[in-house]
Amino acid sequence: MLCPCGSTVLFNACCQLFITQKNYPTTPEQLMRSRFSAYAIKDARYIFDTYGATQRLSQSVSDIQSWADECLWLALVIHESSSTTVEFSAYYVVDNTVCELREKSNFALEEGRWRYIDGNISKHNEIAKIKRNDICPCNNYPTAWSAKKGKKFKHCCAK
Ligand SMILES: [Zn+2]
Numbered sequence: 001m002l003c004p005c006g007s008t009v010l011f012n013a014c015c016q017l018f019i020t021q022k023n024y025p026t027t028p029e030q031l032m033r034s035r036f037s038a039y040a041i042k043d044a045r046y047i048f049d050t051y052g053a054t055q056r057l058s059q060s061v062s063d064i065q066s067w068a069d070e071c072l073w074l075a076l077v078i079h080e081s082s083s084t085t086v087e088f089s090a091y092y093v094v095d096n097t098v099c100e101l102r103e104k105s106n107f108a109l110e111e112g113r114w115r116y117i118d119g120n121i122s123k124h125n126e127i128a129k130i131k132r133n134d135i136c137p138c139n140n141y142p143t144a145w146s147a148k149k150g151k152k153f154k155h156c157c158a159k
């Protein structure tokens with residue numbers, strides 16, 4: 001399968017290497033992309049582990065798991081990255097509603113590893129309601145990882 005992060009590279013040659021700790025992200029953008037991919041495959045442990053040490057104190061794997069499970073992660077768009085920040089939009093479906101979360105996230109190196117610290121959310125909108133017979137919303141996002149052109153939602157990402 002293609003990597004959920006939208007790189008157009010296979011998952012096992014992209015974020016899976018980070019999620020399985022065969023390799024470690026060397027930039028905030030790589031970490032951000034791999035955290036999105038972890039949401040997409042619902043690997044809450046990786047998301048938890050890649051928070052900063054202080055942030056982990058107020059997070060729980062089970063809370064992350066329920067949020068990841070509830071959502072269908074459609075696509076990631078990176079708007080801008082710097083040496084410590086990444087601004088992105090994540091598109092997902094929850095309760096048959098397509099949503100966009102746009103955030104500028106802050107990252108820091110802790111003991112040689114990039115960690116997610118926090119972020120400023122500039123947009124958190126419902127974009128559209130979706131029915132099972134509608135064309136899958138992933139068709140609207142060129143970086144969608146599971147896109148099957150022109151398929152109905154029920155035959156595409158809803159499965
Ligand atoms: Zn990736």
Ligand SMILES: [Zn+2]
Nearest residue numbers: 136138156157
């Ligand atoms: Zn789809």
